[in-house]
């Protein structure tokens with residue numbers, strides 16, 4: 001080994017040297033927050049970067065380092081950061097009222113956009129987050145069907161409420177710390193893409209009132225789901241008289257202006273939405289059949305689901321949401337984000353093939369995922385699914401050391417990935433794709449030098 005190799009700084013040393021202010025802030029944060037972070041996904045060893053501002057598809061750390069952003073506001077941004085129409089709408093509303101503590105015109109306009117775009121949205125109720133939306137959908141389903149249990153799919157994430165968090169990650173049948181067994185036993189977990197298993201389960205268990213899923217696959221398509229499974233689920237749930245809930249918190253207004261249901265032409269009974277719905281501000285909703293949402297109404301002699309919530313239909317979120325949905329309705333934003341993600345997946349796979357890297361990129365619409373240490377055939381087209389969609393291969397817990405080192409390397413090269421993947425916006429460009437591909441190549445070299453790959 002040459003002297004130069006011996007003295008070359010390690011990846012961790014280079015990372016620490018590149019982000020000294022972030023490191024300092026993280027030291028302070030550790031005295032304030034558990035692990036120093038405010039969201040599990042932002043936990044990064046040895047410390048995460050701190051971001052000062054963002055514009056379009058880029059953001060800048062406190063050190064002034066520019067990053068291509070693939071978090072896209074945890075999926076909440078389809079138009080990119082700081083779209084002028086959204087900024088202007090929020091600023092205008094800010095001067096009028098941030099919380100009138102009253103009904104307001106913006107909420108009607110916001111709800112009407114949802115009705116216009118989302119096929120299943122006969123009625124809508126706004127919440128403060130996606131987690132609240134899935135919690136509400138479940139409670140409405142219980143009231144409507146009189147059946148307490150829910151069927152969900154292994155590896156599908158619906159927020160962190162007690163009834164839907166079990167089974168979100170492998171091992172799927174493990175107890176979730178803090179969730180009582182008597183609560184979790186109301187959640188029945190089955191593998192996705194197996195219609196027979198769903199049918200047998202519904203036939204055997206009359207206590208199940210609804211089936212919920214992420215319609216393009218758990219964790220935004222880690223194990224992809226396609227149209228025939230959605231159509232089959234629609235038919236089976238109708239046959240057994242159970243409700244079908246699409247959790248479109250990520251896919252809503254992203255896959256297409258009408259979400260996954262618009263794209264695949266499958267209408268669920270209830271839909272949960274958040275993220276892009278509120279244009280990058282907090283907010284969510286349940287949309288769906290009028291007869292089900294009628295359980296939120298004050299009606300003589302009818303059971304009512306009570307629904308308070310200080311920030312329901314907050315006018316700032318409504319303003320950002322309206323400005324965003326108006327643009328989404330034109331169709332180009334989803335198409336652009338989808339096309340640029342497809343280009344990124346293809347360019348990455350060409351890179352891996354050329355270098356002979358044990359890696360693959362896959363995904364659908366505006367999402368992409370990377371598998372490091374991939375052992376399988378190279379993709380034959382953009383609809384390729386590694387390991388034929390095997391759950392245990394695609395959702396196996398990541399090697400933390402490797403995945404954190406990979407993210408460090410990517411940050412050093414100006415790219416902020418969301419785990420081992422990300423989501424694109426309409427603001428991402430071909431130049432971003434090229435820089436990302438180059439960053440991946442350099443990062444793989446670093447990992448190889450460090451003996452991690």
Ligand SMILES: Cc1ncc(COP(=O)(O)O)c(C=O)c1O
Nearest residue numbers: 129130131157158159249250274
């Ligand atoms: C599919 C899905 N459902 C629900 C949620 C929860 O939404 P929120 O984070 O707004 O509570 C998320 C969050 O990422 C999600 O991806």
